[in-house]
Amino acid sequence: MFxxxxxxxxxxxxxxxxxxANRKAGQPWDDLKPRLIPWRLxxxxxxxxxxxxxxxxxxxxxxxxxxxxxxxxxx
Numbered sequence: 001m002f003x004x005x006x007x008x009x010x011x012x013x014x015x016x017x018x019x020x021a022n023r024k025a026g027q028p029w030d031d032l033k034p035r036l037i038p039w040r041l042x043x044x045x046x047x048x049x050x051x052x053x054x055x056x057x058x059x060x061x062x063x064x065x066x067x068x069x070x071x072x073x074x075x
């Protein structure tokens with residue numbers, strides 16, 4: 001049960017961070033106030049983490065993932 005709570009909490013956090021980074025990255029550029037945080041990179045990283053957490057949640061639910069269960073098998 002603790003794994004589910006942590007996974008869903010991390011998923012909500014990464015989705016929230018992706019939404020916030022998307023909002024910050026879409027603002028108009030101001031030359032007088034430089035951006036110190038690369039928000040597009042934060043958006044990409046948080047979206048990738050959210051996808052990895054979704055795969056982990058699928059594994060917790062009992063869906064077997066990985067190349068052994070792929071229709072193309074291992075190369």
